[in-house]
Amino acid sequence: MIALIIMLWITNHATTTETAGKILVLVDGLHVRETHSAYFEQLKNLGFEVTFRMADDPSLVLSKYGELLYHHIAIFAPSTIEFGGAVNVPEIVDFVDHGGNVLVAGDSRIGHAIGSLAAECGFEFGENSTAMIDHFNNDEALDNGQHTTFFVNSENVADADIIVEKKNLAPVVYRGTGLIRRENNPLTLAIMHAPRTAYARSLEGEAGMVNRKSHWRLIGNNAVLVGAVQAKNNARIVFTGSLDMFSDEFINSNYVQEGKKIVQTGNRDFVKAITEWVFKRKGVLRVKSIRHHRSGELVPPPDYTIMDAVEYEIEVEELKNGVWVPYTVNDMQMEFVRIDPFIRMTMKSKAGKYKANFKVPDVYGVYKFLVDYSRIGWTHLRNVTQVSVRPFKHHQFERFVPSAYPYYISAFTMMLSVCERAEEEQLEDERVGLNEKRWMDALKNIMNDSSTDWEKKEAAALMQAYLYECCVCYSDVVCSLHCCGSGTTGVDEDDEDELALPIVDVTLGSHVASTSYAFVEGAFHLGDGEHEQLVPAETVLASADVAVAGDAENHLVFHHQPDRRLESHLPVQAVPLAQTAYIVDSLLPVGRVVADAQ
Numbered sequence: 001m002i003a004l005i006i007m008l009w010i011t012n013h014a015t016t017t018e019t020a021g022k023i024l025v026l027v028d029g030l031h032v033r034e035t036h037s038a039y040f041e042q043l044k045n046l047g048f049e050v051t052f053r054m055a056d057d058p059s060l061v062l063s064k065y066g067e068l069l070y071h072h073i074a075i076f077a078p079s080t081i082e083f084g085g086a087v088n089v090p091e092i093v094d095f096v097d098h099g100g101n102v103l104v105a106g107d108s109r110i111g112h113a114i115g116s117l118a119a120e121c122g123f124e125f126g127e128n129s130t131a132m133i134d135h136f137n138n139d140e141a142l143d144n145g146q147h148t149t150f151f152v153n154s155e156n157v158a159d160a161d162i163i164v165e166k167k168n169l170a171p172v173v174y175r176g177t178g179l180i181r182r183e184n185n186p187l188t189l190a191i192m193h194a195p196r197t198a199y200a201r202s203l204e205g206e207a208g209m210v211n212r213k214s215h216w217r218l219i220g221n222n223a224v225l226v227g228a229v230q231a232k233n234n235a236r237i238v239f240t241g242s243l244d245m246f247s248d249e250f251i252n253s254n255y256v257q258e259g260k261k262i263v264q265t266g267n268r269d270f271v272k273a274i275t276e277w278v279f280k281r282k283g284v285l286r287v288k289s290i291r292h293h294r295s296g297e298l299v300p301p302p303d304y305t306i307m308d309a310v311e312y313e314i315e316v317e318e319l320k321n322g323v324w325v326p327y328t329v330n331d332m333q334m335e336f337v338r339i340d341p342f343i344r345m346t347m348k349s350k351a352g353k354y355k356a357n358f359k360v361p362d363v364y365g366v367y368k369f370l371v372d373y374s375r376i377g378w379t380h381l382r383n384v385t386q387v388s389v390r391p392f393k394h395h396q397f398e399r400f401v402p403s404a405y406p407y408y409i410s411a412f413t414m415m416l417s418v419c420e421r422a423e424e425e426q427l428e429d430e431r432v433g434l435n436e437k438r439w440m441d442a443l444k445n446i447m448n449d450s451s452t453d454w455e456k457k458e459a460a461a462l463m464q465a466y467l468y469e470c471c472v473c474y475s476d477v478v479c480s481l482h483c484c485g486s487g488t489t490g491v492d493e494d495d496e497d498e499l500a501l502p503i504v505d506v507t508l509g510s511h512v513a514s515t516s517y518a519f520v521e522g523a524f525h526l527g528d529g530e531h532e533q534l535v536p537a538e539t540v541l542a543s544a545d546v547a548v549a550g551d552a553e554n555h556l557v558f559h560h561q562p563d564r565r566l567e568s569h570l571p572v573q574a575v576p577l578a579q580t581a582y583i584v585d586s587l588l589p590v591g592r593v594v595a596d597a598q
Helices: 002-016 037-045 089-097 112-120 267-278 402-447 453-473 577-582 584-590
Strands: 022-027 049-054 072-076 101-105 123-125 130-133 149-152 172-175 179-181 188-193 199-202 224-230 236-240 255-257 260-262 285-294 309-320 323-326 333-337 341-346 348-350 353-359 365-373 381-390 504-508 511-520 523-527 532-536 555-560 573-576
Touching (some): 089 112, 101 112, 285 365
Parallel strands (some): 022 049, 101 236
Antiparallel strands (some): 130 199, 149 172, 188 224, 309 323, 333 341, 333 365, 504 511, 555 573
């Protein structure tokens, strides 16, 4: 039981802590182990496994069978001209490309190996035998009289607390050369720069004055004392121009200025901070988990649809004291990218979990959930999740688009008007059909020999009433008889030979007159109140619109032309002339009638 508990504790401890790794320390003399013992003791306390080797050892190897033998390298050999064994500048650069970290400590005398490595990483050491000098901030206890040992206040440290917390940092004692930072390299960072009263000078006297133009940049704040590079793969390299800064003498010394004694220098805290940072014991981020799905669901779909509501969540952790803990900030952003970002938004954080809710753009394609978080001192966090966004399926489109409502209204209005018109025409057809039946019944009564004169006159009056209604309803029909005028419609019971008809327009050749007319003894009796004219039945009474004529057998023949727009179609009728007076005014206004004289 106890063994099981111990095993579980070891398993849990392994999953929540991060091993420090192995460090290869390259020195140019074994005495460094004694002069810098306090610093190396710090490394062991941080959990590193330290291995010391001479920088020019011919058996030096950094990797074997494609695997790195060490996680980190500390080069405390500033005067080394060439590295030994398989180690050289390209090999160290390759070590960095594979994720290894390097700490390089220089001095006033710089060998070719260290200078070449710095040049590869965007820095340049001062000339050989050159030291930084400050006459205003020199350390009286440790200085040799040349003012090459001076202190650097926390105001000269970069504003990146994840690297060095400068708030309570005591002055750091420095002795060595400076570095020039190449401004065109965005991966470089000045962790600590020289005071504005410091400058670079050769230790060989006036004859050895620094005379290169580029080295005049080693003046004041332009001179970098501690510089860093974080590669694109998050590997880190730190350069400093002072090996003594790590020594026991500087770490354990008290700061003295103008006869005043201050408790202790800030070297111990400063070198510990930059060591933890360069060897990735802090300032390291990782993505623990990622989740994305539609709102209201829990499982990520195979693809998204345009305009979907999406929830995205990413959990980020940082390495602190060897343990992964939630990383909480309020400025982490998420982008939804298809070539260019369509959506960029700041996520809401809660205990290291960052969430974003958004709607997928109305553009289909291949998208990426992109979290690209880069802050000074932290590892570059970049996470990409690719998803597909498809268009709507045919049943997912909107049935009615709000912007098209006016067109919908106009279409429905037109359909309603067409339906109403069709209904009106149907009713008119029914009415015309009924009147036509009444017409034919009246015509039969007139032509029936058994009908009395009174019945024939009554039928003629009925047909005359229908004629007046027909002309009103079909006023758009071209007709030579416009029976919508005023007149009389009736039957005189005492007059058996003459029938009074309404006033109409009768076309007689080129002459048109408003008149009343009657059919008396085989002839039309026309008159306008002052003049009267008898026209035989054989005479054509109308122009091309209406014609009436008699035939040889004393009959009037009416022929209907089907090319006119008529609702009532009358067949060819042969009516005795004596009976024509009762039907002539009923037949003419119906449409285009042509007399067919035989």
